[in-house]
Amino acid sequence: MAYWLFKTEPDTFSIDTLKQQQVSCWEGVRNYQARNMLRDQVKVGDEVLIYHSSCKEVGVVGIATVVKEAYPDHFQFDPDSPYFDLKSDPANPRWIMVDIAYQRHLRRVSLQRMKAEPALAAMPLVQRGSRLSVMPVSDEEWQAILTMTGQFD
DNA sequence: GCCAACGTTGGC
DNA sequence: GCCAACGTTGGC
Numbered sequence: 759m760a761y762w763l764f765k766t767e768p769d770t771f772s773i774d775t776l777k778q779q780q781v782s783c784w785e786g787v788r789n790y791q792a793r794n795m796l797r798d799q800v801k802v803g804d805e806v807l808i809y810h811s812s813c814k815e816v817g818v819v820g821i822a823t824v825v826k827e828a829y830p831d832h833f834q835f836d837p838d839s840p841y842f843d844l845k846s847d848p849a850n851p852r853w854i855m856v857d858i859a860y861q862r863h864l865r866r867v868s869l870q871r872m873k874a875e876p877a878l879a880a881m882p883l884v885q886r887g888s889r890l891s892v893m894p895v896s897d898e899e900w901q902a903i904l905t906m907t908g909q910f911d
Numbered sequence: 912g913c914c915a916a917c918g919t920t921g922g923c
Numbered sequence: 924g925c926c927a928a929c930g931t932t933g934g935c
Contacts, residue, residue: 767933789918812933869934887916889932 761895762800763807763818763883764858773808773820776860785831785855786841792892797828797854799894806858807895807903809883817868818903826857865907877902 764784766772776782787793801824808820830851833841846852873884878899882888895903 765933791918816934887933889917891932 760799760801760804761807761897761900762795762804762824763809763881763893763895764822765809765811765891767812768810769813772810773860773863776808776820776822776858777863779860781825781857781859783826783831783855783857785833787831787855787892788841788843788853789889789891792890793853795892795894796856800824800827800856800892802827805861805900807900815866815868817866817870817872818864818907819866820863821861822858823861824856825859828854828856831855864904865909867903867906871906872903875902875906 768774771782784796787796804824806822806824807818808822809818810816831841831853833839834843834846834851834853835848836842841853843852869884872878872881878884881895881899882890882893
């Protein structure tokens with residue numbers, strides 16, 4: 759079982775949206791490095807930190823569980839979708855998604871606090887200019903973040 | 912809204 | 924294969 763962090767813009771899809779839906783596909787990943795991890799490494803049962811980006815209160819806000827492994831992201835074939843990709847061949851889809859299930863909210867751990875935490879220094883998230891939207895989280899990093907919430911397993 | 916950093920595109 | 928131009932990400 760592995761740990762991950764997924765970024766989302768809460769104006770588009772927030773942890774609250776996920777709670778309402780309980781299970782949701784995670785569409786719209788359009789970066790090859792992130793896609794490759796989703797495709798090759800993200801497995802059913804893995805746990806995912808949900809991170810709110812591009813908003814007033816950026817940080818880790820909840821936990822989800824992977825319930826379905828990589829399958830084609832159909833939004834790439836929908837001309838009305840912001841995730842449409844004209845160059846993706848339906849016979850060989852370029853982009854994939856996974857499904858995740860809501861687990862719980864966390865007391866928010868802000869990016870500011872994460873940047874100040876030495877145990878998290880290796881995470882792409884805290885590195886300047888990083889745009890990776892799907893990233894692995896080590897056991898130690900996971901534990902450090904949960905400890906920072908003040909809520910324990 | 913600003914702007915630095917990044918990934919992608921396309922001409923050569 | 925290089926690299927400049929461009930569009931996007933994302934914190935502030």
